[in-house]
Amino acid sequence: MELVEGEDLSERIARGPMPLEEAVPIARQIAEALEAAHDMGVVHRDLKPANIKLRSDGIVKVLDFGLAKHQIAGAGAHDALAGATVVPGRCSGRQTAATWPSSPMANCAASTSAAARRRASRKRRGSGSNRIRAPGFSRMFYDVAPDGRFLMMTSSDNAAVTELVLTVNWPALLQNAGR
Amino acid sequence: MLTARTRLGPYTLAASLGAGGMGEVYRARDTRLDRDVALKILPESFALDADRLMRFEREAKTLAALNHSHIAQIYSVEELPGH
Numbered sequence: 378m379e380l381v382e383g384e385d386l387s388e389r390i391a392r393g394p395m396p397l398e399e400a401v402p403i404a405r406q407i408a409e410a411l412e413a414a415h416d417m418g419v420v421h422r423d424l425k426p427a428n429i430k431l432r433s434d435g436i437v438k439v440l441d442f443g444l445a446k447h448q449i450a451g452a453g454a455h456d457a458l459a460g461a462t463v464v465p466g467r468c469s470g471r472q473t474a475a476t477w478p479s480s481p482m483a484n485c486a487a488s489t490s491a492a493a494r495r496r497a498s499r500k501r502r503g504s505g506s507n508r509i510r511a512p513g514f515s516r517m518f519y520d521v522a523p524d525g526r527f528l529m530m531t532s533s534d535n536a537a538v539t540e541l542v543l544t545v546n547w548p549a550l551l552q553n554a555g556r
Numbered sequence: 557m558l559t560a561r562t563r564l565g566p567y568t569l570a571a572s573l574g575a576g577g578m579g580e581v582y583r584a585r586d587t588r589l590d591r592d593v594a595l596k597i598l599p600e601s602f603a604l605d606a607d608r609l610m611r612f613e614r615e616a617k618t619l620a621a622l623n624h625s626h627i628a629q630i631y632s633v634e635e636l637p638g639h
Contacts, residue, residue, distance in 0.1 A: 378594040378619070379629040380583060410626035417621055430628070438628045443578040443615045 381438045386426035403429070406437035419445050558582065558597070565636050567595055578612060586631075593631060 386403065389395065395403075407429060414421060421428075423444040430438045557580065562569045566588040573581040573594060579602060584595040598612045619630035 378596060378631060380592045380594045381628050406626045410624055413624040413627065414622055419618055419622065437626055439626060440628045442618045442622070442627075443611065445615065445618050447618070 379438075381430040381432060381440065383430055383432040386429035386431060389431055390426055402435065403431065403437050407439060410437075410439040414439075414442075414445070418447050420447075421445050564595070564597075565634055567593070569595070578608070578615070594628070 407424075411421065411424075419442070421439065421442060421444075423441060424439075428439065428441045430440055432438065557572060557575070558564075558569055560569055560571060564584075567584040567586055570583045570585060570592070573583055575581070579596055579598040582595045582597065584593055585591075586593045596612075598608065602608045602612075613633070616630055616633045619627070623629070
């Protein structure tokens with residue numbers, strides 16, 4: 378396999394807080410990798426900081442598809458990632474927990490596109506059976522910004538990346554954050 | 557665990573990069589193409605386990621199907637009896 382030199386994301390997290398300017402490009406590249414995998418009907422299923430390599434030139438590589446599963450290609454298969462935006466959000470865990478599940482995103486989303494809101498609403502109604510699930514993604518970035526900040530990806534023309542965030546199991550995430 | 561300088565086909569092991577449920581990963585030199593690679597090895601004891609072998613092969617095929625600049629690429633799969 379390709380040898381990827383550099384530290385992994387878990388080592389980077391252990392070194393100390395990551396400024397947003399550093400975290401956002403990492404998150405974006407992981408999202409691009411996941412989106413490409415999802416387009417092929419592949420779900421990673423073992424997404425964690427130790428499986429993300431950070432090269433010194435800024436290139437990020439997702440490793441270890443050993444637990445990956447092929448699923449029927451579904452949501453987001455035709456969305457291009459170009460034009461997707463990553464925006465930082467601020468979230469008080471307590472607020473979110475209090476409002477779950479009636480409006481899980483309401484207090485979190487600093488900036489949410491109309492499409493993302495529609496999807497959040499659809500999620501609450503329980504429809505959309507072919508959503509992409511990658512809970513490790515946001516959990517990872519909660520670790521990156523343990524002060525309560527998290528990264529939210531949203532784009533009106535990119536269903537897959539938006540779904541990555543909206544299908545996160547927020548109660549479990551917040552429970553983990555309370556460690 | 558294999559030691560450094562062990563030769564496996566065209567590969568010469570340099571160092572262990574880690575071990576997991578799916579085998580061991582080594583930094584190695586591909587002497588045929590003169591480049592450093594990551595070698596994921598399913599030990600023979602694991603390879604005899606049909607389920608593990610199947611998952612290992614599935615991972616290889618999955619990676620082969622994915623061609624993306626942010627996903628570590630697979631170069632090849634080799635079977636080396638006797639190791």
